[in-house]
Amino acid sequence: MQKYTVPAQSDDKTGTRGRGRPRAFDRETALAEATRLFWAKGYEATSISDLTEAMKIGSPSLYAAFGSKDALYAEALDYYRRNYDAFVWANFLTAPTAREAIGALLTDSAAALTGYVADIPCGCMVTLSAVGSEGHPELGDLVRTARASTFDRVKARLDRAVAEGEIPDSTDVHALARYIQTVQNGMSILARDGADCAELRSVADVAMLSWDRYTSLATRS
Amino acid sequence: MQKYTVPAQSDDKTGTRGRGRPRAFDRETALAEATRLFWAKGYEATSISDLTEAMKIGSPSLYAAFGSKDALYAEALDYYRRNYDAFVWANFLTAPTAREAIGALLTDSAAALTGYVADIPCGCMVTLSAVGSEGHPELGDLVRTARASTFDRVKARLDRAVAEGEIPDSTDVHALARYIQTVQNGMSILARDGADCAELRSVADVAMLSWDRYTSLATRS
DNA sequence: GACTTTATATATCGATCGATGCAAAAATAT
DNA sequence: ATATTTTTGCATCGATCGATATATAAAGTC
Numbered sequence: 001m002q003k004y005t006v007p008a009q010s011d012d013k014t015g016t017r018g019r020g021r022p023r024a025f026d027r028e029t030a031l032a033e034a035t036r037l038f039w040a041k042g043y044e045a046t047s048i049s050d051l052t053e054a055m056k057i058g059s060p061s062l063y064a065a066f067g068s069k070d071a072l073y074a075e076a077l078d079y080y081r082r083n084y085d086a087f088v089w090a091n092f093l094t095a096p097t098a099r100e101a102i103g104a105l106l107t108d109s110a111a112a113l114t115g116y117v118a119d120i121p122c123g124c125m126v127t128l129s130a131v132g133s134e135g136h137p138e139l140g141d142l143v144r145t146a147r148a149s150t151f152d153r154v155k156a157r158l159d160r161a162v163a164e165g166e167i168p169d170s171t172d173v174h175a176l177a178r179y180i181q182t183v184q185n186g187m188s189i190l191a192r193d194g195a196d197c198a199e200l201r202s203v204a205d206v207a208m209l210s211w212d213r214y215t216s217l218a219t220r221s
Numbered sequence: 222m223q224k225y226t227v228p229a230q231s232d233d234k235t236g237t238r239g240r241g242r243p244r245a246f247d248r249e250t251a252l253a254e255a256t257r258l259f260w261a262k263g264y265e266a267t268s269i270s271d272l273t274e275a276m277k278i279g280s281p282s283l284y285a286a287f288g289s290k291d292a293l294y295a296e297a298l299d300y301y302r303r304n305y306d307a308f309v310w311a312n313f314l315t316a317p318t319a320r321e322a323i324g325a326l327l328t329d330s331a332a333a334l335t336g337y338v339a340d341i342p343c344g345c346m347v348t349l350s351a352v353g354s355e356g357h358p359e360l361g362d363l364v365r366t367a368r369a370s371t372f373d374r375v376k377a378r379l380d381r382a383v384a385e386g387e388i389p390d391s392t393d394v395h396a397l398a399r400y401i402q403t404v405q406n407g408m409s410i411l412a413r414d415g416a417d418c419a420e421l422r423s424v425a426d427v428a429m430l431s432w433d434r435y436t437s438l439a440t441r442s
Numbered sequence: 443g444a445c446t447t448t449a450t451a452t453a454t455c456g457a458t459c460g461a462t463g464c465a466a467a468a469a470t471a472t
Numbered sequence: 473a474t475a476t477t478t479t480t481g482c483a484t485c486g487a488t489c490g491a492t493a494t495a496t497a498a499a500g501t502c
Contacts, residue, residue: 189406213433
């Protein structure tokens, strides 16, 4: 049922000026290339020409397979989530305590955002996306929702920690979750500007000191 | 010596189809409008048409006065620095202790980045600028340098605090400064997504707990 | 092997991009 | 007043934007 297959390259060294259908393309591979391009350059700065060159297809194929630039970007965001979120969230989700979960989130973010774990662009595609500032309200909502999911996941974990008695009942989990989100967001910008993994790790270490202090305060106004 | 003046509006309700020179413009006012537009929408998403409309001038006037879109953006960055940096840095620079300086920086950032102190776009123009990701290396260097200045100012203040004995000699001021920079950067992204001043203030409060903990550790490996 | 379907490359669309030539009108000088 | 300079609005430039029409070659069907 898959519509786009790659038929063993069908060597197009024929003298016929390449017209028609000399080569098919793999949709997922093309989407991967588009994702990297959007990730590295952003939505506005990435043109259809850039995309077709990187995806090694013509623009009609792009539009037939993805519909529009907007729709392609939306699919790229989903591809990013499916393939790269685990780098940051895997250990968070399995950590036994909230402290270890948050620590893992920041530590793994330091590694992932600096390209330390794989050959990927620096910084988070979602965090650094400027889409939606004007002219693309739907995509703007999409990336804002994606950014909010970081907060939601962290806050849910903190709520659980309160329920389990790991941290005091009086803890302002909303403020603490916002703080974690802030630190992780900030790490993306530093990573984009060239900060390395060790530097972001030290930031994560310092950030966790607030956790210790905050969760050890028995009562708050 | 000023080249662009505004001659009391020279009411152009004349029947003559407005050709020629019906109105002069104030360069600084036009630059202010351009700055707001670049600030709110970013470099790529802001077109010359957007600019000329907001600045209420024709494109030839824009190019005569500023040279190019790149040059205008560079001037807008400078205008931003001249007019809005004080919101964030004024109390930092005059605070007697490093702790108060850092606290003021984060607190004032919370207010400034959310438009609490003036009718300005949310988030830092420099921090959120995606310029330089491709095609504009010179502007990219400019904004990266501007972003680095935050770190430089913070680190200089921390070095002074060490020299004055406010914080221990063994403090890793580089890591601490990077941490502060990270938090402030992250606040810009939250502000762009609609976080309000109170929320960012609570983030600043949590962030300062790391300061207290970090600077009270007598020895470090 | 001839016919139909599918998906591609070429070429190009109208719109808009950043950037200018030109003529007219305000400001200035004489 | 007249001439010169300055600076604008109008019109438009070539290039590129996102998106398509058309023609052609591969794959599928019989």
